Amino acid sequence: MxxxxxxxxxxxxxxxxxxxxxxxxxxxxxxxxxxxxxxxxxxxxxxxxxxxxxxxxxxxxxxxxxxxxxxxxxxxxxxxxxxxxxxxxxxxxxxxxxxxxxxxxxxxxxxxxxxxxxxxxxxxxxxxxxxxxxxxxxxxxxxxxxxxxxxxxxxxxxxxxxxxxxxxxxxxxxxxxxxxxxxxxxxxxxxxxxxxxxxxxxxxxxxxxxxxxxxxxxxxxxxxxxxxxxxxxxxxxxxxxEELPKLEIPDEAASLEEEAAVDEFAGYLVTHFYDSLNNADYVYAYSLLGGNWKEGTSYEKFREGYLGTRNVVIDDMHVNDSRDDKTTVIAVISVDERVDGEYVLSKYQVTYEVGYENDQLKLISGKGKAIK
The missing domain is CATH 2.40.10.120 (Thrombin, subunit H)
Structure with missing residues (x-):
């Protein structure tokens, strides 16, 4: 990468x-x-x-x-x-x-x-x-x-x-x-x-x-x-x-998206996903999921899974080189989770597959495991 x-x-x-x-x-x-x-x-x-x-x-x-x-x-x-x-x-x-x-x-x-x-x-x-x-x-x-x-x-x-x-x-x-x-x-x-x-x-x-x-x-x-x-x-x-300076704007500056590989902004999508969760914007976060993920997880279940979490921080993130218009993002996150009515700090390693669906970049799948 x-x-x-x-x-x-x-x-x-x-x-x-x-x-x-x-x-x-x-x-x-x-x-x-x-x-x-x-x-x-x-x-x-x-x-x-x-x-x-x-x-x-x-x-x-x-x-x-x-x-x-x-x-x-x-x-x-x-x-x-x-x-x-x-x-x-x-x-x-x-x-x-x-x-x-x-x-x-x-x-x-x-x-x-x-x-x-x-x-x-x-x-x-x-x-x-x-x-x-x-x-x-x-x-x-x-x-x-x-x-x-x-x-x-x-x-x-x-x-x-x-x-x-x-x-x-x-x-x-x-x-x-x-x-x-x-x-x-x-x-x-x-x-x-x-x-x-x-x-x-x-x-x-x-x-x-x-x-x-x-x-x-x-x-x-x-x-x-x-x-x-x-x-x-x-x-x-x-x-x-009195005299205006001349600006040199490259012709391709208007939109470089078509030239960009998936791995070039997959990390941003994961970051934006967690920003949305931190803002309690569960509807928007859910919209970033791919179709197959949504079929297996209803919005209600998705939202319920994050109601007890807050202050998600990405400690480390690595984006693999893309293959077949898909790439893998592996991140370590810290998050406050509500346990027995109190918030405790937990760490997880999460892995996401990122790719295009109908010309939209999506989180195709995701999984996580606790770090002790």
Whole structure:
């Protein structure tokens, strides 16, 4: 097997979620507000909003971005200067873009800042200047289980909203030329066209991330925490770039999945399986099983088998070279198990066969034995 970390392996199965082959934070319950930042909206204190209100208010400030080359993605208004935050891969190679708003207007936009290392850019739309932007928070980190909304224009369907949770923290991988680090992994489905759209806290309506990439094998997306890039965006808003750098994005960067062998991301599937169990998302974990495994194990039996476990940690994992489009993953895990009403730490060696079923990577079979 090629020596790679599972995070690097993941990049080979990712698609960048801007249109035409382009690239995809949360705070605690009492976030720090953006004080002393006149360009940013300040969240209203103590005002409860319904989910419908949050969706309606968010959609008004999320736009579709189109380039002359046919690339398409999303962006959101983040300050009163008419500036939009989006992904760099959405607007790479161009200065002028077309903005389509939620009220069906077409406006002119200009890229005033773009990074060659971090997948972020800022687009200025003079016609949007003076409008109250979306509320943005920083200085706070997400927690697994936080409920989120992903808003954007997947596949050209403008102002699409999907819901999910933060399902992982601190994810990192590379899709040339960008290094994605310290990402939020989300369960909200995203697709090409979502890139650059906001990740929003379901309870407060505040922007906590920028949706940037998605994994084709399931409902797994990745979002750049807004806290990690807001200062960079503000710098471009204060001093727009006079000349934009040229980005060199490989043609194959849009989707490398077809070239990837099973063993290149089988380890990630096992890791994601245990992440789902740790989040008590038994329905999703069960969906990762192959057909024969499901035939022999009902969902009720599967769920019951894991109700008494928590805090699964993978101590070691080895992925064998693939044969006949299947591979074997052997891992050592530590887990807290409930015994006689109390949790005790146990260790197991687990073995999974991973392969494709109907073009979806699945856990074909699995077994485990206790380690004394």
């Amino acid at each position: 090629r020596k790679r970390t599972w995070m690097s392996i993941l990049a080979s199965a990712l698609v960048l979620c801007g249109g035409a082959g382009a690239a995809y934070a949360i705070h605690s319950e009492v976030p720090s507000q953006l004080t002393g930042k006149p360009l940013l909206a300040i969240a209203e204190q103590g005002k409860a909003k319904s989910l419908k209100d949050i969706i309606f208010e968010t959609q008004k400030f999320v736009v579709m971005i189109e380039t002359d080359s046919g690339a398409q993605g999303s962006g959101f208004l983040y300050n009163r200067e008419g500036d939009l935050i989006t992904n760099a891969h959405v607007v790479e190679g161009t200065r002028k873009v077309t903005i389509k708003t939620a009220d069906a207007r077409e406006l002119d936009g200009e890229v005033i800042g773009i990074s060659t290392e971090t997948d972020i850019a800022v687009v200025r739309v003079p016609a949007l200047a003076g409008i109250e932007p979306l509320q943005v928070v920083r200085g706070e980190k997400a927690e697994v289980g936080d409920e989120v909304l992903a808003v954007g224009s997947p596949l050209g369907f403008q102002n699409t909203v999907t819901t999910g949770i933060i399902s992982g923290l601190g994810r990192s991988f590379e899709i040339e030329p960008y290094l994605y680090s310290d990402l939020y992994q989300i369960s909200a489905p995203i697709a090409p066209g979502n890139s650059g759209g906001p990740l929003v806290n379901q309870k407060t309506g505040e922007v906590i991330g920028i949706n940037s990439a998605g994994y084709e094998q399931g409902s797994i997306g990745f979002s750049i925490p807004i806290d990690n890039v807001i200062e960079l965006a503000e710098g471009w808003s204060r001093e727009p770039m």
